[in-house]
Amino acid sequence: xxxxxxxxxxxxxxxxxxxxxxxxxxxxxxxxxxxxxxxxxxxxxxxxxxxxxxxxxxxxxxxxxxxxxxxxxxxxxxxxxxxxxxxxxxxxxxxxxxxxxxxxxxxxxxxxxxxxxxxxxxxxxxxxxxxxxxxxxxxxxxxxxxxxxxxxxxxxxxxxxxxxxxxxxxxxxxxxxxxxxxxxxxxxxxxxxxxxxxxxxxxxxxxxxxxxxxxxxxxxxxxxxxxxxxxxxxxxxxxxxxxxxxxxxxxxxxxxxxxxxxxxxxxxxxxxx
Amino acid sequence: xxxxxxxxxxxxxxxxxxxxxxxxxxxxxxxxxxxxxxxxxxxxxxxxxxxxxxxxxxxxxxxxxxxxxxxxxxxxxxxxxxxxxxxxxxxxxxxxxxxxxxxxxxxxxxxxxxxxxxxxxxxxxxxxxxxxxxxxxxxxxxxxxxxxxxxxxxxxxxxxxxxxxxxxxxxxxxxxxxxxxxxxxxxxxxxxxxxxxxxxxxxxxxxxxxxxxxxxxxxxxxxxxxxxxxxxxxxxxxxxxxxxxxxxxxxxxxxxxxxxxxxxxxxxxxxxxxxxxxxxxxxxxxxxxxxx
Numbered sequence: 306x307x308x309x310x311x312x313x314x315x316x317x318x319x320x321x322x323x324x325x326x327x328x329x330x331x332x333x334x335x336x337x338x339x340x341x342x343x344x345x346x347x348x349x350x351x352x353x354x355x356x357x358x359x360x361x362x363x364x365x366x367x368x369x370x371x372x373x374x375x376x377x378x379x380x381x382x383x384x385x386x387x388x389x390x391x392x393x394x395x396x397x398x399x400x401x402x403x404x405x406x407x408x409x410x411x412x413x414x415x416x417x418x419x420x421x422x423x424x425x426x427x428x429x430x431x432x433x434x435x436x437x438x439x440x441x442x443x444x445x446x447x448x449x450x451x452x453x454x455x456x457x458x459x460x461x462x463x464x465x466x467x468x469x470x471x472x473x474x475x476x477x478x479x480x481x482x483x484x485x486x487x488x489x490x491x492x493x494x495x496x497x498x499x500x501x502x503x504x505x506x507x508x509x510x511x512x513x514x515x516x517x518x519x520x521x522x523x524x525x526x527x528x529x530x531x532x533x534x535x536x537x538x539x540x541x542x543x544x545x546x547x548x549x550x551x552x553x554x555x556x557x558x559x560x561x562x563x564x565x566x567x568x569x570x571x572x573x574x575x576x577x578x
Numbered sequence: 579x580x581x582x583x584x585x586x587x588x589x590x591x592x593x594x595x596x597x598x599x600x601x602x603x604x605x606x607x608x609x610x611x612x613x614x615x616x617x618x619x620x621x622x623x624x625x626x627x628x629x630x631x632x633x634x635x636x637x638x639x640x641x642x643x644x645x646x647x648x649x650x651x652x653x654x655x656x657x658x659x660x661x662x663x664x665x666x667x668x669x670x671x672x673x674x675x676x677x678x679x680x681x682x683x684x685x686x687x688x689x690x691x692x693x694x695x696x697x698x699x700x701x702x703x704x705x706x707x708x709x710x711x712x713x714x715x716x717x718x719x720x721x722x723x724x725x726x727x728x729x730x731x732x733x734x735x736x737x738x739x740x741x742x743x744x745x746x747x748x749x750x751x752x753x754x755x756x757x758x759x760x761x762x763x764x765x766x767x768x769x770x771x772x773x774x775x776x777x778x779x780x781x782x783x784x785x786x787x788x789x790x791x792x793x794x795x796x797x798x799x800x801x802x803x804x805x806x807x808x809x810x811x812x813x814x815x816x817x818x819x820x821x822x823x824x825x826x827x828x829x830x831x832x833x834x835x836x837x838x839x840x841x842x843x844x845x846x847x848x849x850x851x852x853x854x855x856x857x858x859x860x861x862x863x864x865x866x867x868x869x870x
Contacts, residue, residue: 322777330674333667334690337748340705341693343715347708354713401599404592419603425799427806427850429823430843433830434610437617437840453606460602489591518698520809525830535700542704542813551708554701561696565689574688 341558348551366552376553379537385448386533387513390455394512397456398463399505403497406471421461428521431457436525450526451533455516462515463508466568469576470504503571510571514564518557618840626835636841645820646842653822654849656736657805660743661751664800665793667744668751672792675752676759695749703813706742707733710814739815743804750803751796758792759785794861798854805850822846 347355351363370376405417423431435457439450478500482492498505520535527536534553541547568574618636621629640646675691678684694702709715710732717729732738762785770780786793808823815821817828822842829839 326670326673330670333671333748334674334687336667337671337694337745338690340702340709340745341697343708344701344705355708355715355718397599397602400595404595407592408589408596416600419607420599423607425802427802427823427843427846429806429808429826430614430847431610433826433836433839433843434614435606436830437613437836438606438610441613456602457606460599483588489588493591493595514696518696518701520698520700521807524809535698538698538700538704539809539813542700542707546707546711550704554704557698557701558693561693562689564696565692574692 344551344554344558347548348555353546353548366549367555369549370552373549375537376534376549379532379534382448382451382531383517383534386451386455387516389452390459390516391509391512394456394459394463395505395509398460398508398512399467399498399501402464402467402504403471403493403501406468420464423457424461432522432525435522439526446528446530448531450528451523451531454522454526455519458519458522459512459515462511463505466508466511466572467501467504469507469572470501474500507568507571510564510567514561517560614840614843617837618844620837620840622835622837626833628837636837637845639838640841640845646825649820649822649825650845650849652820653805653846654853656740656821657801657850658853660740660747660804661797661801663740664744664747664751665755665796668748668755668796671748671752672756672759675756691749691752694746699746699807699809700813702746703742703810706738706745706810706814710738733814734816736815736819739811739819739821742810742814743807746810747800747803750799754792754795754799755789756792758789762788790864791861794857794864798857801857802850802854805853806846822849 343355346359348366349362349364350359351361351365401420405413405420432454435450435454439445439453442449444450474497479492479496482496483489487495518535519533520539523533523536524539527533532540534557538550538553541550565574617628619632619634621631621633621635623629671687671691675684675687678687707714711717712729712731712733714732716732717726720726721729766784766788767780770784771777775783806823808821808827811819811821811824812827815824817824823846826839826842826846829835829842
């Protein structure tokens with residue numbers, strides 16, 4: 306026994322187990338990136354079907370997307386939704402995440418669970434529920450159903466990112482502000498909000514990315530006048546094969562990479578996920 | 579006394595901040611579900627128009643049809659298989675993430691892991707069509723290498739849906755397991771191995787028990803997302819697969835039978851809820867045991 310330990314110290318044997326794990330793990334990460342690599346490969350190829358290895362480079366499909374009125378309209382709807390949804394979720398989510406961290410009341414956990422529930426509830430169910438509500442309210446043909454759906458789905462992400470920032474906040478700073486005579490309102494706007502800005506920024510990015518990519522509920526509540534980019538992709542894929550979708554998808558991938566960089570710079574990826 | 583008044587004033591302000599969100603959640607999350615529950619008890623006429631009368635007709639239809647019951651069972655089984663496979667693959671992936679020595683490698687793995695999370699589900703599903711279609715990537719490669727003469731038909735079945743699910747949902751499993759894994763004191767595994775246990779036995783007797791919280795958290799999220807999604811199965815598996823979310827979508831979009839869709843929705847919620855509560859109960863029991 307002793308001998309073995311000494312031997313091990315002298316000449317560390319190759320750790321085959323660890324090597325095996327790295328190979329298996331490497332394949333898993335490759336599997337994870339495969340769809341994204343294939344999309345990028347296909348988007349810059351002039352052929353409608355993917356080829357490997359790629360033979361030539363072209364921007365045909367991007368050109369097609371940016372000259373098609375259907376794609377441009379969908380893009381406009383998606384951007385409009387991001388512009389409407391992001392600030393509203395940000396205000397709702399920031400105030401709620403902060404207030405709930407400072408309050409203690411019976412049913413607090415239930416309320417927190419309710420706030421996060423849109424992440425867990427099957428989206429097909431949420432989709433019908435919101436579709437039926439939108440129909441009852443007479444919102445058919447308007448953008449309202451999409452706005453509500455995107456607010457509901459983006460809200461928990463803002464709660465999560467802002468909560469991370471609030472839990473890192475030193476309560477002594479707020480106490481100091483109040484002891485110096487500032488009321489809770491002034492303290493909130495002058496001390497708290499500037500301090501939790503990273504969480505708010507990350508929340509904004511999350512809300513925007515979630516709204517831009519949302520499909521499961523949007524497919525229910527969108528109307529022919531208001532079709533978002535993911536719903537357009539969904540309808541096209543369901544009916545035909547349109548290689549221009551590769552180019553649209555690249556836009557999505559670029560946005561998610563951009564979003565990741567911002568989240569990493571603000572509160573750090575490891576904190577949110 | 580002054581402090582007490584101040585405290586009360588603060589509390590009032592906090593409640594004021596919370597109020598809009600509470601109203602928002604009631605208006606657009608609670609009320610829609612109440613309306614949906616109401617809808618699930620409504621009758622329909624021969625043209626699928628919702629009537630004002632109430633009955634258990636929709637639920638009777640769900641539970642009396644063997645096709646529907648089978649669909650419920652298959653949905654839960656497929657979600658279960660997806661969750662188990664996803665979590666199995668999540669362990670090596672989480673291991674790499676936690677034990678990568680260079681920070682550059684770790685950042686790269688993180689980016690690979692998070693990109694699918696932030697990319698639209700419809701984009702990822704479309705990518706799988708590009709990979710698996712008759713003239714897709716895999717068939718092109720196999721034909722050009724002369725492995726096969728005729729392109730394989732890989733779309734439109736349940737296995738393909740499960741493969742795509744695993745890819746889309748893997749990050750949800752890796753992240754909680756990685757959190758659990760990084761909480762383990764490395765000296766524990768070292769102790770186990772230096773006491774002569776093999777790596778595999780160390781995994782099953784030390785690492786797996788200590789990562790149970792991460793495992794269950796990952797299982798719950800992957801299972802509920804796999805049981806509740808219709809986008810991936812519809813695009814890769816087609817409308818005819820016996821999955822409850824697909825069935826619900828069809829009832830709304832094609833049959834316009836909203837009350838039946840509502841009853842199916844609550845059946846789905848109940849099925850997922852029962853499985854998830856069982857795992858939450860297991861997690862609580864486990865934690866109670868671990869903490870004495």
